[in-house]
Amino acid sequence: MSAPNSRSISDGSSNAEDLYLEAYAFTTAAALVGSVDRKIFLLLRDGRNLFGVLRTFDQFANLVLQDTTERIYLDAEGSKSLEKPARFGETYRGVFMVRGENVVMMGAVDIDHEDEHLEVLQNIPFEAAEAELKAIQRERVQAEKQKTKSLLSRGLINDFTKSDLY
């Protein structure tokens, strides 16, 4: 009789504990503490994709990545044709220390499945991928310049900066 009673009480207290922990979930850079020594993905403001092991961070979300690779994803050759696969190029970069303000997003990488999405893509040399990406970005900047001009002539603002290419 008393045993089930005590169990129900302990259940109640564990729920209360959960609530307590949720109330104190880290929302600032301290939230990164759970990602230390894990493989993470990083998107920078300039559009770079970095994959590496997070080693340390600080209150500004400055991040140190070890064994980093940089990867560029590109659409299929020509246009977005259905016959040809999309492409990617990657290169090893080593130790990175990224200033927090340049980070757009960050996520955990499941190391058991991280390469699965690459199987349907065509691996091309990194230099070629980089050159192509640069050309695409140049075009984008030119297009945005035009847009800014035409919007400005109508008294409107185009919210674009050259350094935001993500």
Add this chain to the structure above:
Amino acid sequence: MLPLYLLNSAKSQPILVELKNGETLNGLLTNCDSWMNLTLSEVIQTSPNAEVFTKIPEIYIRGSHIKYLRLPEQTMDYAKEQNMINMEQRNKNQNRRGGRPNNNSGNFNRRRNDNNRGGNYNNRRGNSSNYHQSHGAGDS
């Protein structure tokens, strides 16, 4: 180990700095501070489009302009080693000053030292209050 601590232990090593405008600077890290301001020596500056290369003997970089830094592969291990050496040195100094030998970190030792100092301060204050008391007695 904080990122800036790691940067500190990478002094005199070759690093690559990319600025927010895409310019890159290769050189030896001579100094850095807590704002990530850097001074490099024997620098090769590369323009954002990687077309112009300039050799510069010495350069100062304001931290807020940095996008990222690339450090040598062995930096992490080196920083750990340095940390260990510093700890040991601190422990040794502590022992020489007559502290009890222990296996605690340098930080703990320092705090214990502060406590001792606090004790001294309290003692002194105790004496001075005695002094005031005796004065008071003399006045009355």
